[in-house]
Each structure stands twice: as C-alpha cells, then as structure tokens.
Amino acid sequence: MISIRRILVPTDFSDCATKAVRYAAELADKFGAELVLLHVVPDTVLALPDAVMPAPVPVTDLEALTEAGKVGLANLVTALGLQPRNPRREVRLGAPEQEIPAAAKDLGADLVCVGTHGRGGLARVFLGSVAEQVVRHAHCPVLTVRPDTH
Structure with a gap:
C-alpha cells in the first residue's frame, strides 16, 4: 500500500506554483x-567582472532575499487558509533544480508536488524546466501540476 506521510511543494509564488500548493x-x-512548503532563493544573483566592468556588481543581499522568502511563505499560508494544516516552511539558497530534489531527500518527502508553466517548444529549450529536472532527480514520485489543470 502507498504511504504518503510528507509532501514537499516548492513555490516561487507564481500562479502555477500556487495551484500546486x-x-x-x-x-x-x-x-x-x-505539508512542507519550500522556497528556493536562486543564488544566481552574482555577477562576475569582465573587461567592460572591472569590478563585480554589488551582490544582492541574500539575507534579505531569504527573509523575503520566509515572509512570502507566511503570506501564502494565510492567503490559502493553510493555517489549520500547520505546514512546515523551508527556505533554501541555491539553484532550484538542484535544491528541490535535495530538500525532498533531506526532509524525507514521500511526494513532491510541483507546478509547471506548461511551456513547450523553444521557450522550454531556452528557459529550461525546473519541473523536468525535479522529475529526473528526485528520489520520490513527483506530481506535476499544469496551469490549465481544472
């Protein structure tokens, strides 16, 4: 029999992610x-110096972004009326396509429920797909929720 004791749902606070939540x-x-809500603060905010720009661009305050993620998760819980479920809230720093599967394993998730933007063709080739990478690398089953799902 299938036993699902912990469900991880990553969110970037988009409409697609909210549907997955x-x-x-x-x-x-x-x-x-x-229920475990996860927000990953992308660590790709660093800019390296080049010939035109001899000094790096100031790094975005990762601590402020992490705090904003915590506030965003709290607001999401309130907006969706999830308080009675008392969901666990996690904020991590890194590449979402790597951090989501790692969090699923670290937290012992039995299922990951992830929203997908439903892009196809060249948009998917150029933008990539976090959901696809999660499906490929997660240790547990992954449910993808498309934006046009009922």
Missing part, C-alpha cells in the same frame, strides 16, 4: 500527511 494541501488532507 492547493493540490498538495488537498492530498495532504486525504493522506493525513505533513
């Missing part, structure tokens, strides 16, 4: 599972 919350209710 709603799905994950419903699944958590049905399985009696813990």
